[in-house]
Amino acid sequence: MATFTKRKTKDGTVWKAEVARLGVRDSRTFDTKAEAAAWATEREADILANQGRGGKPAKRTLRQVIERYTEEVAPTKPGARWEQIRLKAFLRDTPDLADLLVGEITSDDMGKWRDARLAGKVAGRMGKPVGASTVNRELNLLSAVFEVARTEWKWIRDNPTHGLRRPIDPPPRNRRVSPKEQAAMVKALDFQDGVTPTSMQQELAIAFLVALETGMRKGEILGLTKTTARLGERHVILPRTKNGDRREVPLTARAIELLKLLPGDEAGRLFRLSVGTADTLFRRAVGKAGLKDLHFHDTRHEACTQLAKRVDVLSLARIIGHRDLKSLMVYYNPTAEELADQLDGVVKSA
Numbered sequence: 001m002a003t004f005t006k007r008k009t010k011d012g013t014v015w016k017a018e019v020a021r022l023g024v025r026d027s028r029t030f031d032t033k034a035e036a037a038a039w040a041t042e043r044e045a046d047i048l049a050n051q052g053r054g055g056k057p058a059k060r061t062l063r064q065v066i067e068r069y070t071e072e073v074a075p076t077k078p079g080a081r082w083e084q085i086r087l088k089a090f091l092r093d094t095p096d097l098a099d100l101l102v103g104e105i106t107s108d109d110m111g112k113w114r115d116a117r118l119a120g121k122v123a124g125r126m127g128k129p130v131g132a133s134t135v136n137r138e139l140n141l142l143s144a145v146f147e148v149a150r151t152e153w154k155w156i157r158d159n160p161t162h163g164l165r166r167p168i169d170p171p172p173r174n175r176r177v178s179p180k181e182q183a184a185m186v187k188a189l190d191f192q193d194g195v196t197p198t199s200m201q202q203e204l205a206i207a208f209l210v211a212l213e214t215g216m217r218k219g220e221i222l223g224l225t226k227t228t229a230r231l232g233e234r235h236v237i238l239p240r241t242k243n244g245d246r247r248e249v250p251l252t253a254r255a256i257e258l259l260k261l262l263p264g265d266e267a268g269r270l271f272r273l274s275v276g277t278a279d280t281l282f283r284r285a286v287g288k289a290g291l292k293d294l295h296f297h298d299t300r301h302e303a304c305t306q307l308a309k310r311v312d313v314l315s316l317a318r319i320i321g322h323r324d325l326k327s328l329m330v331y332y333n334p335t336a337e338e339l340a341d342q343l344d345g346v347v348k349s350a
Helices: 033-049 062-072 080-093 107-119 132-151 179-188 200-214 218-222 253-259 275-289 298-307 313-320 325-331 336-343
Strands: 002-009 012-021 024-030 235-238 247-250
Touching: 002 033, 012 033, 024 033, 062 080, 062 132, 080 132, 107 132, 179 200, 179 275, 200 218, 200 253, 200 275, 200 298, 218 275, 247 313, 298 313, 298 325, 313 325
Parallel strands: none
Antiparallel strands: 002 012, 012 024, 235 247
């Protein structure tokens, strides 16, 4: 398929013709659209006559590429489950694009997909618009798929996501959890301090409070086992975190006290609660507590900001699990009053 783009230059107007057939991509600029179209027709005929690059027809569809990536590549990565879920959704919601020959997909095709996602268009139907950060994460994933097809499998010459304009991410979220909100959530989850939990809601309350003490992510906390939770040594081991690294997280006395309340299950897990169930119960508790716009992940902002009052920045980065200060700063959200207190040598507990 050929695409034609009209461009303004200091010398006047030109037409750029782009051809993508059977894994071959080529482009050329002409003074008129007629010249561009004539070249494109001739170039496509030449590609077809030679059956693509290397003399072999590239007959694999994007669907086939994604299916192979899902089976062979995704399982080797830290975010395997998320990648597999997103790619499955892409195949379901974008059948027209998924069933194109991968070598014929252009940046224009990917740009149309990007715009449709932002508008909430799914499989020809209008749904809820998707945020820029979500679309950028999905574009990064699709780019990785195309890149493996290009560099390892040699199925395409170019990655159609390269050079594609990305949506502008919104400012990082800086929501914290106030002491009043913490108390309201604990009450909504029916948790009593010092009492062994008997319900999933009460287990969620413990996870919530441990997150505020340690800055650990929800999945990291719910995945703790009797082996990885070294309560006697005052730390937990996270074998494989979001960025792929092993991490040891120190535990406060309060965090140890909370984790010791958990009965655990027969498989050795401390929490019987799944991530999916935790999400549902947390949303219900937020509503019951009458709070607005509170996410479980906001505990990470609160914990990071509070821990920064007690440890140096390198220790904080190691606890939170960030390799650079830019990432760490996303979660460090002190108020001007708190910074003023620090200047005066005053440290107040949350």
